Amino acid sequence: MKRYQLLFCLIGLSACIPMEQETPGVIPDDRLSNFYSVENIPLPDGLTAEVGGMDFMPDGKLIACFHRGEVMTYDPEGKQWKVFARGLHDPLGIEVLNEQEVLVMQRPELTRLVDADQDGQAEEYLTVTDDYGMSGNYHEFAFGPAADGQGNYFISLNCASNGAGIWDELRGTYDSLGRQGRMYSCVPYRGWVVKITPDGKITPWASGFRSPDGIGFDLQGDLFVTDNQGDWLGTSKLYHVSPNQFYGHPSSLVWRKGWDQNPLNVPVGTLDSMRRKAAVLFPHNIMANSPTQPVVIPESIQFGPFAGQLLVGEMDFPRVMRIMLEKVKGQYQGACVDFLDSTGLSIGNHRMAFAPDGSLWIGKTAYAWVGDKGIQRVVYNGGIPMEVKQMNVTPTGFNLTFTRPVDPQLAARAENYTFQRYYYEYHQAYGSKQFDVQPVPVEQVDVSDDGKTVSLRLAEMKPGYVYDLQIDSLACTQGAVLKNRRLFYTLNNVP
Amino acid sequence: MPIFIILISVSLLASWRPPASQMLAPGDTTIVLKAISGLQYDIVRFRVKPGARVKIVLINTDEMAHNVVFTKPGYREEIVNLALEMGSQGVARGYIPTSDKVMAAIPVLSPDEQQSVTFQVPKTPGIYPYVCTYPGHGVVMYGAMYATTDPMPALANDVHVPPSRRKDDGISQAATRNHPYPVTYPVMYRTFMPDCGPAGIAVGLTDSLSYCWDAGPCRLRYAWKGGVNMQKTWGGKGQDRAELVGTVFYREPKDFPFRLGSRDHIPKQDFRGYSVQEGYPVFKYTLDDVAVTETITPALEQTGFTRVLTFENLKQPLWFVRDSAQTVDIEVNKGRWEGNYLKLSPEEARQFTMIVTENKNKSR
Numbered sequence: 108m109k110r111y112q113l114l115f116c117l118i119g120l121s122a123c124i125p126m127e128q129e130t131p132g133v134i135p136d137d138r139l140s141n142f143y144s145v146e147n148i149p150l151p152d153g154l155t156a157e158v159g160g161m162d163f164m165p166d167g168k169l170i171a172c173f174h175r176g177e178v179m180t181y182d183p184e185g186k187q188w189k190v191f192a193r194g195l196h197d198p199l200g201i202e203v204l205n206e207q208e209v210l211v212m213q214r215p216e217l218t219r220l221v222d223a224d225q226d227g228q229a230e231e232y233l234t235v236t237d238d239y240g241m242s243g244n245y246h247e248f249a250f251g252p253a254a255d256g257q258g259n260y261f262i263s264l265n266c267a268s269n270g271a272g273i274w275d276e277l278r279g280t281y282d283s284l285g286r287q288g289r290m291y292s293c294v295p296y297r298g299w300v301v302k303i304t305p306d307g308k309i310t311p312w313a314s315g316f317r318s319p320d321g322i323g324f325d326l327q328g329d330l331f332v333t334d335n336q337g338d339w340l341g342t343s344k345l346y347h348v349s350p351n352q353f354y355g356h357p358s359s360l361v362w363r364k365g366w367d368q369n370p371l372n373v374p375v376g377t378l379d380s381m382r383r384k385a386a387v388l389f390p391h392n393i394m395a396n397s398p399t400q401p402v403v404i405p406e407s408i409q410f411g412p413f414a415g416q417l418l419v420g421e422m423d424f425p426r427v428m429r430i431m432l433e434k435v436k437g438q439y440q441g442a443c444v445d446f447l448d449s450t451g452l453s454i455g456n457h458r459m460a461f462a463p464d465g466s467l468w469i470g471k472t473a474y475a476w477v478g479d480k481g482i483q484r485v486v487y488n489g490g491i492p493m494e495v496k497q498m499n500v501t502p503t504g505f506n507l508t509f510t511r512p513v514d515p516q517l518a519a520r521a522e523n524y525t526f527q528r529y530y531y532e533y534h535q536a537y538g539s540k541q542f543d544v545q546p547v548p549v550e551q552v553d554v555s556d557d558g559k560t561v562s563l564r565l566a567e568m569k570p571g572y573v574y575d576l577q578i579d580s581l582a583c584t585q586g587a588v589l590k591n592r593r594l595f596y597t598l599n600n601v602p
Numbered sequence: 603m604p605i606f607i608i609l610i611s612v613s614l615l616a617s618w619r620p621p622a623s624q625m626l627a628p629g630d631t632t633i634v635l636k637a638i639s640g641l642q643y644d645i646v647r648f649r650v651k652p653g654a655r656v657k658i659v660l661i662n663t664d665e666m667a668h669n670v671v672f673t674k675p676g677y678r679e680e681i682v683n684l685a686l687e688m689g690s691q692g693v694a695r696g697y698i699p700t701s702d703k704v705m706a707a708i709p710v711l712s713p714d715e716q717q718s719v720t721f722q723v724p725k726t727p728g729i730y731p732y733v734c735t736y737p738g739h740g741v742v743m744y745g746a747m748y749a750t751t752d753p754m755p756a757l758a759n760d761v762h763v764p765p766s767r768r769k770d771d772g773i774s775q776a777a778t779r780n781h782p783y784p785v786t787y788p789v790m791y792r793t794f795m796p797d798c799g800p801a802g803i804a805v806g807l808t809d810s811l812s813y814c815w816d817a818g819p820c821r822l823r824y825a826w827k828g829g830v831n832m833q834k835t836w837g838g839k840g841q842d843r844a845e846l847v848g849t850v851f852y853r854e855p856k857d858f859p860f861r862l863g864s865r866d867h868i869p870k871q872d873f874r875g876y877s878v879q880e881g882y883p884v885f886k887y888t889l890d891d892v893a894v895t896e897t898i899t900p901a902l903e904q905t906g907f908t909r910v911l912t913f914e915n916l917k918q919p920l921w922f923v924r925d926s927a928q929t930v931d932i933e934v935n936k937g938r939w940e941g942n943y944l945k946l947s948p949e950e951a952r953q954f955t956m957i958v959t960e961n962k963n964k965s966r
Contacts, residue, residue: 153779155836175836176791177781190783196792196801197840214840215792215801215817218875232883233875237817241800245840270665270713271841276799278818392737393689423738454738475640475839476666477738541690 137587142411142492145451148181148468148482151188156480158470160201160211161460169462171470171482172198172211178220180227183462192220192229199320200251200458202260212251212262215241215278217303235260236307240279240294242267246318247297253322253330258305261312263319263332266290266298266358285361287371289338289537290317298359300332300348311362315354315382316346320457321400325432326415329439333398333419336391341531341539343398344385345419345430347439355382355533371535379533386439387430388531388573388597389419391538394443397422397476399457401430408465410487412496412510418446420456420469423477427456427469429591431498435600442498442596447485455479493587495578498594502602504549504565505574511583512558521549523579524563528572528598547574558584568601632657637668637711637734637743639838646745646763649754653725656747658732660708661716668734669696669710672721672747677703678731682740697735710736723749729762742766780832788881793835794843797853798823801873804830804844805883807900812848813907815898819858820871820887822898825907825958826850851905851960855925862890863918865943892916906930906959916948922956933957 150156157174164170169181170191178192178201192211200212207222209229216237220229241247244267251262267273269289279294286293295311300322302312317340321333329347332354336343339356346354353360357370357378370378389395399420406414417430426448432441455471455478462468466486471479497508517523526549529541551564565574578592635658636644650656660670673681684699685692696709706721723730726749733744746762748754758768788807795802799818806812806829813825828848835842862869869889876883885896893914898907913920922944924932936954937946946954 151782154782155780175781175832176793179782188782193781193783194790194792196794213792216873230879231875231877233886234817234873237801237873241818243794243800245794245838268665274800276818278800390690392692396738454741475837477641477741540693 137493139447139492139590140450142488142490143447143450144486144488145447146484146486148484149186150481151179154179154188156470156482157472157474157478158458158482159197159199159472161458161468161470161482162201162203162209163460163462164203165206167463169460169468169482170201170203170209171458172201174472174474176213178209178211178229183464189227191222191227192232197248199248200262200322202252202254210235210252210260212249214247214249217249217252217260217262236303236309237278238309239264239296239301240277240281242277242281242294242297243274244268244271246270246290247294248318248320250320251322252303253324255324255328255330260303261300261322261330262303263300263316263322264296264298265318265320266292266316266356282361284367284369285358287369288358288535290356290358292358292361295362296359297362298356299362300330302350312350313348313352313354314359314363315352315356316359317356321398321419323401323403323417325401325403325417326406331386331401331417333401334385335397336538338535338537339533341533342391343389343395345387345389345398345401345417345443346383347386349383352383353381354385375534382533384438384599385597386432386599387441387443388595389421389428389443390541390573390575390595391531394445394595395419395421395424395426395428398428400459402459402461402467405461408461409489410461410465410467412491412494418459418467419443420459422455422457422472424448425452425454425456427452427459431495433497433499435500435602438599440500440597440599442594444495444594445591448591450485452483452485453479453481493583493589494591495589495594498576498596500568500596500598500600500602501562503568504563505576505596507561507563507578509559509561509583509589511585511587513554513561514582514584514586515554515558517581518554518558518561519552521552523581524549524552525577525579526565527575528567528569529575530572543572568598570598570601572598574598630655630657632659634659634661635670635732635745636660637662637664637670639664639841641734641739641743642764642767643670643732643734643743643745646767647748647754647757647760648745649748649750650723651751652723652727652749654723654749655720656723657718657720658706658708659716659718660711662711662713665713667710667712667736668739668743669698669708669736670732671698671707671735672705672730672732674703674705675728675730677701678733678740678744682733682735685735685740686737692737697737699735705730723747727751731762786881788883790883791830791832791844792817793830793832794840795823795830796843796846802844803883805898806830807882807898807907810848811900811905811907812846813898815883815885817873820873820885820889820894821858821860822854822896822909824850824853827905852928852930852958853925855923857923859923860889861921861923862892862916865921865923889913901957901959904959906957909956909958910953911951911956912953913948913951916951918948920946920948920951922946929961931957931959931961933959 161171172178176195195213197214202210217235219233221231246268248265252260292298300313302310318335360370429446457472458470499506526547529544531539548566553562574596581589685697698707730747801817803815814823831845874886895912897910936950
């Protein structure tokens with residue numbers, strides 16, 4: 108009898124103890140930090156390494172701009188830093204044009220830096236455009252540029268904050284209707300994404316942004332912008348941005364042609380009907396507090412089984428998020444999941460760029476908020492970590508596609524998948540709690556013949572909600588456990 | 603010493619007040635703790651008698667939410683992690699974890715709120731941490747309550763306060779060096795400047811001569827004897843303008859001083875950038891459709907500067923208006939003065955020099 112009890116006990120343990128405790132004997136290297144290792148880049152003395160932008164030159168050198176106005180190049184081979192330009196005002200983005208020219212987005216303008224004599228230092232600082240307003244408010248950051256590959260650039264312009272006022276002397280037209288509210292837009296195109304053509308002409312492209320620190324294209328040429336939790340944003344978001352659309356923060360509406368009222372007087376229901384919803388919500392305090400740059404994993408490099416997906420940086424957590432998108436009823440939606448947690452990554456993950464060698468460089472900043480300084484480099488060491496590669500919605504639930512075939516017995520257990528769903532309120536108040544939090548039972552689990560896809564049928568699929576999935580013990584057929592087990596799917600539409 | 607960047611500690615000292623750490627509370631005591639910009643408390647350590655009753659008043663002067671949690675010695679990080687694990691539950695509970703390691707706490711306060719808590723300091727001498735457990739803040743936003751009658755260790759070596767505050771210069775962001783290169787003159791910063799539009803530029807010509815140029819309306823604003831302190835504008839979120847150190851000796855008139863065609867026609871200004879020649883910025887802009895460059899260098903023998911301007915393909919006369927109230931001499935190599943209006947022909951305006959120097963006779 109005792110023997111049976113012991114045996115029972117062991118079976119019970121093996122089924123419910125997190126698998127990490129077993130796996131060392133099975134696959135000794137099965138930790139995420141063995142697939143992706145993180146190293147710190149040495150920095151020159153005297154550099155306050157708060158990174159505003161990073162890109163790579165055609166010769167493989169990193170070029171980065173920093174909070175105190177420096178633009179520096181770094182040769183990864185010789186580990187040499189060199190000054191390319193200096194004296195810029197809060198540069199927050201950089202884009203390499205060629206061996207001699209880079210674009211830098213600084214607070215007052217988009218600037219083309221030219222090193223005509225190729226001595227490694229720019230001697231021309233040429234204004235591409237400064238045709239947008241500045242009220243002197245500190246929160247009017249300027250982000251980008253994101254290149255569309257056809258010679259156009261897209262920038263995003265932060266709203267001002269009522270944490271401070273505006274100056275007597277402004278740049279651009281003042282509109283008192285845009286001066287209302289917590290984050291406000293009293294000079295042109297604050298809260299807009301703006302398109303800049305090669306000749307420097309600007310077009311206000313899309314409105315409704317609050318603090319859009321991240322802007323970038325995916326491989327299909329679709330434009331994505333992150334925005335930060337606050338007034339009108341119950342939680343932080345990733346938007347797919349289309350021309351002439353409005354994304355929810357109302358102050359910027361004053362710069363729409365023909366607009367003539369206080370946007371805050373428009374009923375919330377009307378604003379709600381006008382806005383385009385986010386493709387992905389980042390649950391506040393759980394996933395992200397301040398999302399930063401979206402960057403696509405190129406298909407031309409080796410960085411694990413996620414080519415073509417977007418990564419999004421995050422300031423407050425030691426985290427980069429991986430985004431799984433799909434189009435449903437013509438609109439992007441999808442899920443976010445941790446990507447580099449527990450690999451030695453620090454917080455303040457502000458700017459990202461893939462080097463020609465396939466490594467991911469991550470620049471940190473704090474800007475007197477939560478954050479860090481420095482640059483980290485993430486190297487993919489080969490192998491396939493056990494992860495959810497894709498999360499797709501079905502009419503009755505979700506399909507989870509894994510990077511490796513699942514252990515079918517573990518994967519078939521419905522109690523391994525705990526769903527809850529909730530929504531964040533669209534309102535003027537700062538942030539939002541989770542409303543209508545409900546568990547969603549999993550009614551059926553099917554594992555595909557190749558073992559790579561698990562289909563989950565849920566008791567309820569409710570559009571407008573975040574589906575928050577916690578996966579418990581799941582492993583691949585070789586015993587490697589699932590690494591990142593909490594996924595958040597933004598269910599805008601059910602197919 | 604390059605004044606342009608290093609006239610720093612003066613302002614820090616000005617905002618510096620005697621730290622509470624100097625005060626030994628005799629018995630019951632009140633400590634007013636402020637959450638301030640930059641994820642920090644204004645006081646990073648203080649001393650109380652073991653067994654005393656202490657009232658902590660937390661005032662949130664920052665624009666973000668903050669709390670304060672006092673923990674038993676050595677449990678700061680554990681409590682921060684417990685608060686983080688509260689996830690969305692944390693909001694309702696002010697991010698105060700349930701733990702016997704928490705001695706006292708004030709829940710999350712919104713900007714401008716204040717609240718207090720009174721508690722008995724343990725009789726056991728020790729270093730009791732306090733920390734903001736709002737997610738993400740605890741890494742850098744903390745301090746220490748010393749329950750002891752002994753002196754506290756030197757601040758520079760005190761591991762119980764955040765590294766950035768282990769200096770005697772108060773709320774300092776000052777690095778030993780400001781840039782990864784030695785700063786030489788001329789030096790230029792695009793930054794928020796006083797008495798200027800938001801697209802300001804500060805140029806230090808020498809260690810005792812600087813000017814402010816405005817990339818909004820494309821114009822020189824003023825020049826002064828001294829440098830600029832960048833620390834405040836670098837240290838925060840950019841709320842603060844750079845600080846002038848020194849005396850302004852020249853200001854341009856309020857209205858745009860260049861006129862095209864007639865004395866009254868203020869041309870439309872458009873900034874095009876600058877090139878750097880021998881370290882000096884050569885500003886490029888257009889007035890109506892006329893391309894202009896402007897280069898400012900130090901005057902040779904007096905306090906002042908030389909301004910070389912070029913106007914390309916001008917079709918009409920150019921006027922420059924001076925402000926007669928200014929106590930400077932303005933010397934030009936071309937054109938002629940009509941009262942306070944300098945008139946130049948298109949040919950003269952192709953390139954001309956204006957030397958602006960302090961007029962010692964007129965100075966007040």
